[in-house]
Amino acid sequence: xxxxxxxxxxxxxxxxxxxxxxxxxxxxxxxxxxxxxxxxxxxxxxxxxxxxxxxxxxxxxxxxxxxxxxxxxxxxxxxxxxxxxxxxxxxxxxxxxxxxxxxxxxxxxxxxxxxxxxxxxxxxxxxxxxxxxxxxxxxxxxxxxxxxxxxxxxxxxxxxxxxxxxxxxxxxxxxxxxxxxxxxxxxxxxxxxxxxxxxxxxxxxxxxxxxxxxxxxxxxxx
Amino acid sequence: xxxxxxxxxxxxxxxxxxxxxxxxxxxxxxxxxxxxxxxxxxxxxxxxxxxxxxxxxxxxxxxxxxxxxxxxxxxxxxxxxxxxxxxxxxxxxxxxxxxxxxxxxxxxxxxxxxxxxxxxxxxxxxxxxxxxxxxxxxxxxxxxxxxxxxxxxxxxxxxxxxxxxxxxxxxxxxxxxxxxxxxxxxxxxxxxxxxxxxxxxxxxxxxxxxxxxxxxxxxxxx
Numbered sequence: 001x002x003x004x005x006x007x008x009x010x011x012x013x014x015x016x017x018x019x020x021x022x023x024x025x026x027x028x029x030x031x032x033x034x035x036x037x038x039x040x041x042x043x044x045x046x047x048x049x050x051x052x053x054x055x056x057x058x059x060x061x062x063x064x065x066x067x068x069x070x071x072x073x074x075x076x077x078x079x080x081x082x083x084x085x086x087x088x089x090x091x092x093x094x095x096x097x098x099x100x101x102x103x104x105x106x107x108x109x110x111x112x113x114x115x116x117x118x119x120x121x122x123x124x125x126x127x128x129x130x131x132x133x134x135x136x137x138x139x140x141x142x143x144x145x146x147x148x149x150x151x152x153x154x155x156x157x158x159x160x161x162x163x164x165x166x167x168x169x170x171x172x173x174x175x176x177x178x179x180x181x182x183x184x185x186x187x188x189x190x191x192x193x194x195x196x197x198x199x200x201x202x203x204x205x206x207x208x209x210x211x212x213x214x215x216x217x218x219x220x221x222x
Numbered sequence: 223x224x225x226x227x228x229x230x231x232x233x234x235x236x237x238x239x240x241x242x243x244x245x246x247x248x249x250x251x252x253x254x255x256x257x258x259x260x261x262x263x264x265x266x267x268x269x270x271x272x273x274x275x276x277x278x279x280x281x282x283x284x285x286x287x288x289x290x291x292x293x294x295x296x297x298x299x300x301x302x303x304x305x306x307x308x309x310x311x312x313x314x315x316x317x318x319x320x321x322x323x324x325x326x327x328x329x330x331x332x333x334x335x336x337x338x339x340x341x342x343x344x345x346x347x348x349x350x351x352x353x354x355x356x357x358x359x360x361x362x363x364x365x366x367x368x369x370x371x372x373x374x375x376x377x378x379x380x381x382x383x384x385x386x387x388x389x390x391x392x393x394x395x396x397x398x399x400x401x402x403x404x405x406x407x408x409x410x411x412x413x414x415x416x417x418x419x420x421x422x423x424x425x426x427x428x429x430x431x432x433x434x435x436x437x438x439x440x441x442x443x444x
Contacts, residue, residue, distance in 0.1 A: 016435060029387045030412070051412045052412070053412070088434070089434030094434060110325070114426070165255060181440070188250070190273045202429050204339075208341055210244070210422055211406060212310070213311065215404045217237070218418050219403070
C-alpha cells in the first residue's frame with residue numbers, strides 16, 4: 001500500500017506540474033471575463049495585469065496547453081477559453097458516485113455547478129434507510145451493497161468521499177476493490193490507496209484551520 | 223494592492239508552517255478514531271503507522287502544539303484531541319457572512335458540518351429578490367446594500383465568497399471596505415486584496431482539474 005496524496009507516484013511523470021494546473025483555472029476565469037467585456041485577443045501581459053501573476057510565468061504555463069499566440073496581439077480569446085476548458089477536462093463529462101449523503105455530501109449533490117466543470121454525480125450511496133431508494137435532485141441513492149453492480153452498470157471511475165471519518169478507509173477500500181480509479185476525498189481523514197489510484201484531498205476543515213491561523217497571526221501582529 | 227494567496231505576506235512571520243497546518247487535521251481525525259476504539263494514549267509512531275506520515279515529522283509538527291508527550295506511553299488521547307481542536311481554531315466559533323446564494327453558496331449554507339469546525343454562517347447576501355428576506359436553515363438572506371450595517375451588527379470578520387466570477391472582485395472590494403478581514407474564496411477567480419487581508423482559496427474546480435489530469439496520466443501510463 002502506498003499513500004498517494006497531493007503528489008503523483010513517481011512512475012507517472014506528469015506532463016504538467018501541479019502549480020501550473022492550479023493556475024490555469026485562474027487564467028480561464030480571467031479570460032472568460034475579458035470575453036464578457038467584448039475583448040477578442042488577450043496577451044500574457046494583460047492576464048498578468050489582471051491576476052498579479054508574472055507574465056513570463058503565464059507564458060510558461062500556457063506553453064503546456066496546445067495554443068499558439070500571435071506576436072503583439074496575443075491569444076484569441078474564444079480559442080484560449082475552448083482550449084483551456086478542454087485541457088482542464090471541463091468539457092468531458094466524468095461520471096462519479098458519491099459516498100455518504102450527510103450534510104456535506106447532500107450539499108454537493110445539490111451543487112449543480114460541478115457539472116459545468118466536468119463532474120456529474122450520477123448516483124449516491126448511504127446506509128441510512130430513510131435515504132436509500134430516494135432520488136433527490138434526480139440522483140438515485142442506493143445501499144452500499146449495490147455498489148459493485150452499479151459501478152459496472154454506470155461505468156463510473158470516480159468516487160466522491162463524504163462519509164464519517166470512522167468509515168473513510170473501509171469505504172475507500174471497497175471503492176478501489178470495486179474498480180474506482182480516483183477518489184475525491186472531502187473527509188479530514190488521510191486515506192490510503194494502492195499505487196495507480198488517484199486521491200484528491202479537499203478538506204474544507206484543513207482550509208478553515210489555515211484561514212483561522214492566518215487571521216490570528218495578522219490580528220496579533222497589528 | 224498586493225495579492226495574498228496561499229502565502230502570508232512577509233511581515234507576519236507565521237509561527238506554524240502551512241504544511242504543518244495541513245497535516246494537523248489528519249492527526250486530529252486519526253486520534254479521534256483511536257479514542258473511539260478505546261485507546262487512552264497514542265505515540266507518534268502509532269499515528270505514523272496509521273497515516274503513513276514519517277514519525278519524526280509528526281513529532282516535529284506536534285511540537286508546535288502546546289502538549290507534552292510521556293516517554294514510551296506517548297500523548298494522552300483526550301488531551302491531544304482537545305489541544306489540537308483548540309489550536310486549529312475549531313473550538314471557537316468564528317462568525318461568517320456568505321456572499322452569493324447560488325448553487326454552491328446554497329449548498330454551503332446547508333452544510334451544518336462547518337460549525338463543528340468553528341465556522342458559523344450567520345447571514346448571507348444575494349441580489350436575487352426571490353431570496354432576499356428569506357431565511358433558509360435559519361440563516362437570513364439580505365441584499366448586499368445592507369452589508370455594512372449588518373457587519374457592524376453581527377461583528378463578523380470572515381466572508382465566504384461564492385458569487386459568479388464577474389463580480390468576485392467587486393464583492394471582495396466591498397467586503398474589505400466594510401471591515402471583513404478574511405475571505406474564503408470558493409470562486410475559480412484570483413481575487414486581489416490589500417495587505418493584511420487573509421485569502422483562503424478553495425477552488426473545487428481547480429481540484430477537479432488536478433484530479434482529471436492525474437487520472438488521465440495514470441490511464442495513459444498503464
